[in-house]
Amino acid sequence: MKELLVTKDESGKVIGEIVDVPKPTAQANQVLIKVVVTGTNPKDWKYIGGDGPPVNAGDDIAGIVDSVGPNVIDFKPGDRVAAFHVMGDPHGSFGEYAIAPDHTTFLIPENISLEDAATIPLVAFTSAIALYQELLLPLPWSRGTEPHNPKGRNPIPFVVYGGTTSVGLTALKLARLSGLYPIIAIAGASKGIIEKEDLADVIIDYRNNDDIAGDIKKALDGKQLFHAFDAYTEHPSTQPLAENLDPKGRVTGILPYEQPLPHGHTSKMTYVGSVHKHYPPFPAEDAAVDAGFGYVFSRYLTRLLAQEKFKPHPIKVLEGGLGGIVDGLNQLREGKVNGSKLVARIADTEGL
Template sequence: MKEAIVQQDLTVQIVDSPIPEPGPDQVVIKVVVSGSNPKDWKIPIFFKQALNTGDDIAGIVHSIGTNVFEFAPGDRVASFHEMMKPGGSFAEYAVGWAHSTFKIPAKTSFEDAATLPLAAMTSALGLYLRLRLPAPWAPATEATPLVVYGGAGAVGAFAIKLAVLSGIHPIVVVAGNGIKYVETLIDRSKGDTIIDYRSGDAAVVSGIRDALKGAKLYYAFDAVSEHNSYTNIVQVLEPDGAITLVLPGKKYEGIPDTVSQTITSVGASHGDAKDFAYVFFRYFSRGLDGGFFKPHPVEVVEGGLGGVSKALTDLKGGKASAVKYVFRIADTKGVKGTEEKL
């Protein structure tokens, strides 16, 4: 099979690799579409390691492990690949754990499904495990102000969508170029609003404070976690409030010791949050089928795996706003057109 290996300089080498075999609790998926995420460019640079960094899989089950009971060859599925492990999504075939794999409804395209696995799970972990906010099936019964910083990115946007399903309002969203898209996600009749970070830090802080209209802020989801995002938030957050951040391995200076500070790492879905991930991935599938959970907007990158290098370079350069870059594997030079009826 063809597989894209991302180098430290973000060039990509397309190599021939053997089709992987599933472990007892894994599925091997013929990848129709792969998604992408900022970590896909960060890992080769920060860890000085060349590898297939893709983790968002959408495709058709090829084979299953001996313990897998929910899936069978031919099923349309999406899956969150375990980060930094063999079998990533920048390839013709990829490996997913059964618990982090979910069925794609017939009405949902592979392109749309590929936007969900990493980003939507990050949002769910942040809101419900880290901030301990009410789940969609037991929604909030009183006003629960929430700041989502970075609302146009996939993680921030999915956090808004889930918060709405949980009856959490008012949602104060900080965004920039993607404000037009964020506007489609919020409900201004319930006090939701958007603050433009391009107006400067002082305007962001005063904008959040004005949007709260005297209400106290106890919860913040910082989907940016840099460029003063968290220092802006804590100027409005209550001293005993809670903030969750998404960038591991850094010291967040300026956050008061009294504030509950957590890191939301999606890797937990392959660690101590496996059961949580199992439940929410299936909730996403139900939401797609029911129409109450929407995917992120997509941009199909030309050339399939041959377009990975440019897409990751654009991600690194901050060019993606309110959009997910996805790759159709069949568009890759040297790959046979998929034979399944898609």
């Protein structure tokens, strides 16, 4: 089979080569998927190069199950699925076939295209872990969320910085499903997506804004804030969240945040890798429980997609299949991708 291996040149630009490698075999709890569409993520360009060899860095798989390992009970050959590949392991999504664990593989209903499906896995697990494992917000199937709450909303204020990053937008979708109120999003040029899908009660523009904290305070209108998510996490992004957070509240981000925060808060980093295994220095105890969470949440995602309660991210399809991914990763690196996910159809690869 063919796969794309990527690395960086001396200037930091992503470069890559399509190579022939043996088709892998699914072991124990693994699913071997014929990749129809691969997604991309900022990590695909960030953590490659240096002393390491070129790698197949793709983690978002959408395709058809080819075969399953002996312990897999949820999937069979021919199933349409999306899956989150184990970051750093071989056989990622930049290839004709990819391997994923069964607990982060989920069925894709016919109403969702595989292009759309390829945008979901990594960001969905990230934002779900942030909301439900780090911030301990009520799950969408908890009593107290719609329709149990007579007013239809859960009076739990929630603030998301970076509401139009792929992770942040997904967090807003989950916050709506959990019935949180009010949902306050900080976003920029792509804020129209939040408006169009009605994913926040108040949108604050971060551009040319020197009082984001004050705007959050106004939007809270006297309500206490206990939960905040920084889906951007580049200083000073977490400051205005912490300024408004109750001393007993929690804030989590998606990158390390070392700067001191008001009211003695610390921002614990959400790390999506915990859904698969323990990646030091992240806490081993998180990984011990997040695999079970990932199993349940991914099955629930299938249901949400089938019921059209979870809309996938806007997409841009890269030209040339595997051959277009290097250009896509450089676009991500240069900050040229706004409010959309870049995906590639493997069949568009020259020579396939």
